[in-house]
């Protein structure tokens with residue numbers, strides 16, 4: 201694995217990077233911001249197009265075949281799932297996961313100055329996939345306004361009642377408590393949980409402190425999603441992007457995109 205760390209993006213800062221990537225006034229929309237603040241999650245309309253869905257599926261299919269049992273090893277594997285990670289370096293299709301303007305506007309609302317933490321995928325296999333309710337920030341509960349992370353989920357198969365749709369507990373990002381501390385059994389159903397039921401091609405943005413988790417896939421086919429995970433700029437990344445960046449990735453990306461990767 202080549203180790204390339206340039207750390208140079210031409211003196212760019214957060215505001216300039218976002219502007220150069222197309223983030224403009226009014227994004228991502230007042231209704232989205234209200235849902236993010238109140239519920240801790242929101243769908244972002246108009247970002248995830250049918251050609252992107254086809255391209256993600258095709259590339260992930262090829263990577264799944266090529267990587268087999270090694271899949272996900274750069275970040276972490278999970279029994280009963282097929283994970284892939286370091287997707288920043290595994291196809292230009294995935295650039296959208298950290299450069300789409302509406303998405304970036306939503307992330308900036310939640311985190312202020314931020315960077316990409318990782319792009320990865322998770323497919324819950326038939327008969328598998330149930331997770332404990334958890335948050336995506338390991339550092340413990342925080343007060344509103346101190347959010348450290350947020351995640352986005354690019355839904356690649358219809359999320360249904362049967363196939364292991366993600367469950368979320370609306371408003372839990374404001375509770376200042378982690379599920380493993382607050383709940384006797386974080387694997388059990390929660391009285392306030394909701395299943396994210398959405399068609400393939402939907403893009404969900406959620407607060408990293410929202411209680412959520414995958415559920416059991418009772419269908420006969422894998423249930424796939426792609427995750428673009430972001431953190432506040434001062435935090436370590438889930439995948440050290442500078443360590444993994446390939447020369448062709450650095451050559452492809454604009455200074456603004458490289459700023460978001462911190463490479």
Ligand SMILES: O=C(O)CCC(=O)C(=O)O
Nearest residue numbers: 322365366412413414415
């Ligand atoms: O795939 C899902 O439904 C959720 C995955 C998740 O929350 C995780 O792996 O941390």
